[in-house]
Amino acid sequence: MSANLSAVFYLISGVLFILALRGLSSPETSRQGNLFGIIGMVIAVSVTFLSVGNFSTGFLYVLIFLVVGGAIGSFIAFKIPMTAMPELVAGFHSLVGLAAVFVAISAFINPDAFNLGTPGNIKLASLIEMSIGGAVGAITFSGSIIAFLKLQGIMSGAPITFKGQHLLNALILISIVVFTYLLCVSQSSNLFWILIGISFLIGFLLIIPIGGADMPVVISMLNSYSGWAAAGIGFTLENTALIITGALVGSSGAILSYIMCKGMNRSFFNVILGGFGSTEQSASNKNKEQKPVKSGNADDAAFLMKNASSVIIVPGYGMAVAQAQHALREMVDTLKKNDIKVSYAIHPVAGRMPGHMNVLLAEANVPYDEVFELEEINNDFANADVAFVIGANDVTNPVAKTDPQSPIYGMPVLDVEKCKSVLFVKRSLSPGYAGIDNDLFYKENTLMLFADAKKMTEDITKNL
Numbered sequence: 001m002s003a004n005l006s007a008v009f010y011l012i013s014g015v016l017f018i019l020a021l022r023g024l025s026s027p028e029t030s031r032q033g034n035l036f037g038i039i040g041m042v043i044a045v046s047v048t049f050l051s052v053g054n055f056s057t058g059f060l061y062v063l064i065f066l067v068v069g070g071a072i073g074s075f076i077a078f079k080i081p082m083t084a085m086p087e088l089v090a091g092f093h094s095l096v097g098l099a100a101v102f103v104a105i106s107a108f109i110n111p112d113a114f115n116l117g118t119p120g121n122i123k124l125a126s127l128i129e130m131s132i133g134g135a136v137g138a139i140t141f142s143g144s145i146i147a148f149l150k151l152q153g154i155m156s157g158a159p160i161t162f163k164g165q166h167l168l169n170a171l172i173l174i175s176i177v178v179f180t181y182l183l184c185v186s187q188s189s190n191l192f193w194i195l196i197g198i199s200f201l202i203g204f205l206l207i208i209p210i211g212g213a214d215m216p217v218v219i220s221m222l223n224s225y226s227g228w229a230a231a232g233i234g235f236t237l238e239n240t241a242l243i244i245t246g247a248l249v250g251s252s253g254a255i256l257s258y259i260m261c262k263g264m265n266r267s268f269f270n271v272i273l274g275g276f277g278s279t280e281q282s283a284s285n286k287n288k289e290q291k292p293v294k295s296g297n298a299d300d301a302a303f304l305m306k307n308a309s310s311v312i313i314v315p316g317y318g319m320a321v322a323q324a325q326h327a328l329r330e331m332v333d334t335l336k337k338n339d340i341k342v343s344y345a346i347h348p349v350a351g352r353m354p355g356h357m358n359v360l361l362a363e364a365n366v367p368y369d370e371v372f373e374l375e376e377i378n379n380d381f382a383n384a385d386v387a388f389v390i391g392a393n394d395v396t397n398p399v400a401k402t403d404p405q406s407p408i409y410g411m412p413v414l415d416v417e418k419c420k421s422v423l424f425v426k427r428s429l430s431p432g433y434a435g436i437d438n439d440l441f442y443k444e445n446t447l448m449l450f451a452d453a454k455k456m457t458e459d460i461t462k463n464l
Contacts, residue, residue: 009047124184308462386419389416423449
């Protein structure tokens with residue numbers, strides 16, 4: 001395939017990627033957006049292969065690996081439960097970063113194959129590009145691994161900090177810049193491996209001090225990193241499609257990170273430099289006085305709902321774990337038959353990943369016009385009769401507005417406590433992912449429903 005024809009097809013794939021992002025901006029067009037993205041990637045990959053022109057044995061191996069990798073990815077995508085989607089995203093981000101590192105290593109070891117020069121005499125621009133791409137890719141890989149371990153529960157979601165942590169991180173980041181400069185001057189292979197090694201290290205160190213409450217920002221931030229790593233390697237390979245795709249992913253991830261930080265009232269740099277209030281948090285929880293709570297059953301909850309004129313549903317991670325979205329939709333349909341107004345309140349970071357709750361509700365065919373973001377519905381809680389909190393925790397915690405020592409202080413939360421009655425479905429009084437107690441449990445107007453979210457919702461529906 002000629003270079004001009006390849007450029008045209010790469011341009012088409014780039015346009016499709018832009019349309020994909022446009023489609024993903026709304027639930028109504030998300031399926032179409034995904035389709036555009038798939039078509040664009042098929043075109044980009046196909047053109048890249050056809051542009052090679054030399055179908056050697058090595059090319060055949062690459063094709064086999066592509067098929068095997070695609071099959072594994074498809075299997076995981078079909079089998080993965082929605083509760084594990086944040087972990088899946090973090091895991092896939094790590095693979096993108098690792099791919100960028102491998103390409104950078106290949107280009108450095110064998111620059112002839114990439115038309116970048118010869119070993120020890122690589123073009124300066126290409127050397128800078130592969131250094132940046134490899135370093136960012138290494139940071140993405142190791143950081144994503146830590147995020148995966150925290151989300152999976154293998155590593156504690158609490159911030160892990162130590163004395164001199166910020167100074168060490170700053171020194172390593174400065175070292176990356178210095179080693180990149182020295183590498184460009186000397187083209188020493190030892191410097192290249194040192195650069196990759198310390199980049200892996202800083203990825204670990206940047207993510208371990210970030211607590212569970214800020215994990216949604218980490219997810220979107222790593223998404224951005226993976227895009228910039230791909231774009232850097234795209235320049236090295238002189239691949240237009242990779243540059244366009246990487247830039248789109250990088251910029252959209254950065255914008256999403258900003259939106260998440262704004263939604264949580266966080267400073268982006270503070271989140272990255274991490275560990276909000278880990279000391280205060282542990283002390284607060286340890287000395288927390290155990291207060292009495294009011295608990296009820298499905299019959300109590302059904303009685304309150306039947307006598308309500310308006311109900312606001314607040315879904316959270318507990319709903320996702322129990323796969324209760326379909327049971328919830330059935331309960332809401334029953335309430336509507338009794339002329340009860342029902343709406344859904346979504347916090348921007350509910351479910352440990354942006355948009356997690358929206359996807360689950362869409363899966364249950366919940367009408368889009370019944371789902372409202374925090375800013376749109378927060379004032380309605382004061383006028384609602386019942387708030388039905390199903391598995392949400394940190395995003396409903398009033399302590400975010402009252403306790404400056406809290407690790408979530410300043411984060412906008414849903415004003416659930418202003419409702420006349422609050423029904424809180426939860427298995428126990430255990431803290432949320434941020435690791436702090438929820439004062440909403442102990443409010444006079446709160447009735448705790450200790451049970452599996454799906455079973456409780458089904459039992460309530462039977463009693464309506």
